[in-house]
Amino acid sequence: xxxxxxxxxxxxxxxxxxxxxxxxxxxxxxxxxxxxxxxxxxxxxxxxxxxxxxxxxxxxxxxxxxxxxxxxxxxxxxxxxxxxxxxxxxxxxxxxxxxxxxxxxxxxxxxxxxxxxxxxxxxxxxxxxxxxxxxxxxxxxxxxxxxxxxxxxxxxxxxxxxxxxxxxxxxxxxxxxxxxxxxxxxxxxxxxxxxxxxxxxxxxxxxxxxxxxxxxxxxxxxxxxx
Amino acid sequence: xxxxxxxxxxxxxxxxxxxxxxxxxxxxxxxxxxxxxxxxxxxxxxxxxxxxxxxxxxxxxxxxxxxxxxxxxxxxxxxxxxxxxxxxxxxxxxxxxxxxxxxxxxxxxxxxxxxxxxxxxxxxxxxxxxxxxxxxxxxxxxxxxxxxxxxxxxxxxxxxxxxxxxxxxxxxxxxxxxxxxxxxxxxxxxxxxxxxxxxxxxxxxxxxxxxxxxxxxxxxxxxxxx
Numbered sequence: 001x002x003x004x005x006x007x008x009x010x011x012x013x014x015x016x017x018x019x020x021x022x023x024x025x026x027x028x029x030x031x032x033x034x035x036x037x038x039x040x041x042x043x044x045x046x047x048x049x050x051x052x053x054x055x056x057x058x059x060x061x062x063x064x065x066x067x068x069x070x071x072x073x074x075x076x077x078x079x080x081x082x083x084x085x086x087x088x089x090x091x092x093x094x095x096x097x098x099x100x101x102x103x104x105x106x107x108x109x110x111x112x113x114x115x116x117x118x119x120x121x122x123x124x125x126x127x128x129x130x131x132x133x134x135x136x137x138x139x140x141x142x143x144x145x146x147x148x149x150x151x152x153x154x155x156x157x158x159x160x161x162x163x164x165x166x167x168x169x170x171x172x173x174x175x176x177x178x179x180x181x182x183x184x185x186x187x188x189x190x191x192x193x194x195x196x197x198x199x200x201x202x203x204x205x206x207x208x209x210x211x212x213x214x215x216x217x218x219x220x221x222x223x224x225x226x
Numbered sequence: 227x228x229x230x231x232x233x234x235x236x237x238x239x240x241x242x243x244x245x246x247x248x249x250x251x252x253x254x255x256x257x258x259x260x261x262x263x264x265x266x267x268x269x270x271x272x273x274x275x276x277x278x279x280x281x282x283x284x285x286x287x288x289x290x291x292x293x294x295x296x297x298x299x300x301x302x303x304x305x306x307x308x309x310x311x312x313x314x315x316x317x318x319x320x321x322x323x324x325x326x327x328x329x330x331x332x333x334x335x336x337x338x339x340x341x342x343x344x345x346x347x348x349x350x351x352x353x354x355x356x357x358x359x360x361x362x363x364x365x366x367x368x369x370x371x372x373x374x375x376x377x378x379x380x381x382x383x384x385x386x387x388x389x390x391x392x393x394x395x396x397x398x399x400x401x402x403x404x405x406x407x408x409x410x411x412x413x414x415x416x417x418x419x420x421x422x423x424x425x426x427x428x429x430x431x432x433x434x435x436x437x438x439x440x441x442x443x444x445x446x447x448x449x450x451x452x
Contacts, residue, residue, distance in 0.1 A: 157387045190372075192371050200415050
């Protein structure tokens with residue numbers, strides 16, 4: 001059997017499974033479906049993974065460790081503190097668009113994780129977000145970064161813009177992932193208001209008042225981590 | 227049966243089902259589970275919906291029509307063209323945080339839709355995005371909006387930041403949905419760079435070159451719609 005499947009490694013199984021989960025959903029993918037794409041019986045898969053849940057857990061681990069390693073690398077790098085937040089966002093987006101299926105699996109299947117792993121996932125998310133909030137605050141202190149909202153909300157919205165790219169960025173599209181990540185972070189740093197334009201106040205709906213003080217840095221984000 | 231279930235309406239079933247899909251996943255929720263929460267047999271549910279897929283399709287319809295109505299209302303409103311994009315983003319975020327479960331169901335279960343509905347969903351997404359791109363371009367023409375990237379990429383990243391809030395904003399948290407939407411759009415318009423700071427060029431990783439021209443408005447976004 002092994003001679004027919006030179007490419008059947010744990011890493012290859014995880015990548016393939018992530019592709020399949022992303023395409024047809026975790027619940028609708030069977031171990032047998034994954035095995036079929038390698039031309040092996042599903043029994044052969046069990047050598048690597050006890051069941052589908054183990055595959056899901058391992059995919060999450062790879063995605064999380066990848067993102068954590070990225071943030072830690074920036075934190076311990078020679079990059080000046082005032083540029084670290086921008087750089088970590090750039091690398092975050094780069095990681096997402098280069099690992100779309102892994103990230104999709106991480107983002108889309110929390111409900112299917114055993115309770116202990118859900119807890120671990122939340123703990124990781126909090127830790128990751130806190131690292132980025134810290135870098136954001138350092139950037140503010142250095143005078144490089146500003147924000148009309150709290151650092152927590154700024155980080156959450158920024159990560160959200162980056163995270164969502166896993167759903168629409170096309171690796172085979174007109175912009176390569178490195179350039180895409182750089183353009184994205186530059187957009188997020190600059191915003192889209194013209195330099196001399198008046199800041200937005202809502203003309204309809206809500207009152208449009210109450211948040212006109214700038215750079216207040218209390219904890220009034222929507223809570224939770226992105 | 228009807229006397230026992232005064233609250234069993236199609237609308238109530240959709241809201242309840244969306245809550246359950248968001249909490250435990252679409253695949254893991256049975257018609258019987260939904261019926262149980264109303265204290266009726268699952269046969270009673272069939273009066274409203276032929277099967278679970280029909281519930282999913284109807285939830286999507288409600289969410290999509292809600293967002294489309296929002297965008298169309300802004301487009302035909304008295305709001306000056308230069309402020310329409312900011313206002314539509316504010317309403318987009320407001321809709322998302324006020325309808326988190328509906329939106330979660332819309333975003334998380336595309337794989338489970340019949341092919342014709344997948345196609346319809348993509349068509350809607352394209353239409354919605356195009357409306358917003360149009361408003362963005364109008365804002366640029368009026369001198370209110372700028373952007374260091376294409377309008378398509380600007381809209382995609384902005385909607386991404388807004389969309390992702392369905393995953394972390396807490397309705398029972400410290401900021402109400404109206405204020406949250408307003409703060410968010412103000413952050414996205416202003417970006418987080420200090421006024422006098424130099425624009426970001428990547429100090430590590432990618433070359434950091436190649437995209438320093440500002441406000442080019444060609445089509446070099448990552449393609450697709452958010």
